[in-house]
Amino acid sequence: MSETLSHTVDDLYSARVRRAGPPRLGDPRRSASLISFLAGFPDPSSLPKADVIEATRVALERDGEWALQYGASQGYQRLRDELLIKLRRDQGIEASDENLLITNGASQGLDLLVQALCDPGDVVLSEEPTWSGAVACFRGAGAEVVTIPLDAEGTDVEALASELASIVASGRQPKFFYTIPNFQNPTGVTTTLARRKRIVDLAHEYGFVVIEDDAYSDLRYRGRRVPTIYSLDDQGLVVYLSTFSKIMAAGVRLGWVVASPELIGTLSSLKAEGGTSPFAGAVAAEFCASGTLVEHIAELTALYASRHDAMLDAMTANMPDGVKWTDPDGGFFVWVHLPDALSAQALAARTREQGVEFLPGTACHFDGGDQTLRLSYSFADEAQIREGIALLANAIRAEMS
Ligand SMILES: Cc1ncc(COP(=O)(O)O)c(C=O)c1O
Numbered sequence: 001m002s003e004t005l006s007h008t009v010d011d012l013y014s015a016r017v018r019r020a021g022p023p024r025l026g027d028p029r030r031s032a033s034l035i036s037f038l039a040g041f042p043d044p045s046s047l048p049k050a051d052v053i054e055a056t057r058v059a060l061e062r063d064g065e066w067a068l069q070y071g072a073s074q075g076y077q078r079l080r081d082e083l084l085i086k087l088r089r090d091q092g093i094e095a096s097d098e099n100l101l102i103t104n105g106a107s108q109g110l111d112l113l114v115q116a117l118c119d120p121g122d123v124v125l126s127e128e129p130t131w132s133g134a135v136a137c138f139r140g141a142g143a144e145v146v147t148i149p150l151d152a153e154g155t156d157v158e159a160l161a162s163e164l165a166s167i168v169a170s171g172r173q174p175k176f177f178y179t180i181p182n183f184q185n186p187t188g189v190t191t192t193l194a195r196r197k198r199i200v201d202l203a204h205e206y207g208f209v210v211i212e213d214d215a216y217s218d219l220r221y222r223g224r225r226v227p228t229i230y231s232l233d234d235q236g237l238v239v240y241l242s243t244f245s246k247i248m249a250a251g252v253r254l255g256w257v258v259a260s261p262e263l264i265g266t267l268s269s270l271k272a273e274g275g276t277s278p279f280a281g282a283v284a285a286e287f288c289a290s291g292t293l294v295e296h297i298a299e300l301t302a303l304y305a306s307r308h309d310a311m312l313d314a315m316t317a318n319m320p321d322g323v324k325w326t327d328p329d330g331g332f333f334v335w336v337h338l339p340d341a342l343s344a345q346a347l348a349a350r351t352r353e354q355g356v357e358f359l360p361g362t363a364c365h366f367d368g369g370d371q372t373l374r375l376s377y378s379f380a381d382e383a384q385i386r387e388g389i390a391l392l393a394n395a396i397r398a399e400m401s
Pocket of ligand 1: 104105106107108131133180185213215242243244245253254255
């Protein structure tokens with residue numbers, strides 16, 4: 001009788017799997033049982049169920065045979081038409097159909113760009129702290145990440161210039177710079193127009209791609225819109241990413257990339273699934289065409305503006321001396337610096353036992369960051385925000401003593 005050897009998949013994994021971290025952050029259903037400041041989950045009660053039912057009915061009656069069919073790799077045509085209108089109206093971006101690719105969320109847009117531009121060991125630049133999904137994406141690609149700090153005016157462009165000069169002096173070509181210029185995740189800061197222009201000038205000087213991730217720009221509570229980095233570039237080096245996750249429904253998993261026709265062609269050919277869901281695309285197209293998107297963004301802006309105020313007021317009323325935080329003009333996040341020697345991970349363990357969760361800043365750093373944390377005010381309601389911030393402040397006091 002022959003002996004059967006036992007095998008394990010572990011021996012078969014790729015280098016990419018060995019580089020990959022834990023699964024993507026968070027599960028909204030689990031967070032719903034806590035006071036959750038953890039993630040950029042949209043407010044559950046604002047999700048437009050009735051409007052999406054109506055948009056689905058109209059989309060299927062109008063176009064069902066195409067919405068339920070395989071689709072083009074560039075994405076559902078009617079949605080591309082609607083997004084070009086939205087980009088012109090809301091972002092001041094003049095683009096054509098050949099500049100646009102629909103993706104499975106902005107996450108897939110970023111993933112495709114990294115696949116297209118980056119081999120293991122390549123040098124890329126990123127703001128730090130940054131969105132935890134980008135940290136995981138660049139790590140998974142095996143990129144060497146050079147980090148650029150931010151201050152109250154956004155990306156530190158002088159640090160960017162000096163890092164670029166030293167990368168190029170060492171004979172290497174930086175592939176891209178990743179930035180979130182509006183209400184940055186996690187710091188909430190917005191990069192000024194002067195600095196956006198400087199980023200474009202540097203891209204032209206050194207020949208790298210700027211990835212402009214603009215997931216939050218429609219949710220502005222005060223101040224005026226700043227022109228996109230994309231609209232400041234005339235050499236096809238800036239790529240713009242955005243998403244329906246925060247302004248319609250994260251569950252439709254729809255995002256978009258705006259870039260040069262050549263790059264859009266390259267990214268389309270990397271879409272192994274053959275094209276983002278035509279069904280979801282048809283529903284979202286109807287949601288836009290009916291005018292519902294514009295009304296919904298206005299409602300969300302009012303809702304999140306009061307959440308923002310509730311959190312900032314609660315922070316001012318409760319936080320002990322030595323804790324510092326940002327005050328964003330839009331988006332979902334407040335970024336907190338703890339007093340010396342306090343660990344956000346230790347604090348998170350303490351508050352979680354008491355029913356409050358937040359994101360330790362280490363998730364937003366490529367290295368370090370344990371004295372920082374991110375609070376999201378999108379998911380908890382105002383009463384929960386007041387209760388949760390008072391509890392968090394007490395936990396910080398307890399850690400300090
Ligand atoms: C800056 C940023 N980019 C991208 C995403 C992901 O967007 P999507 O849900 O479209 O994949 C998020 C979500 O939290 C984000 O904060």
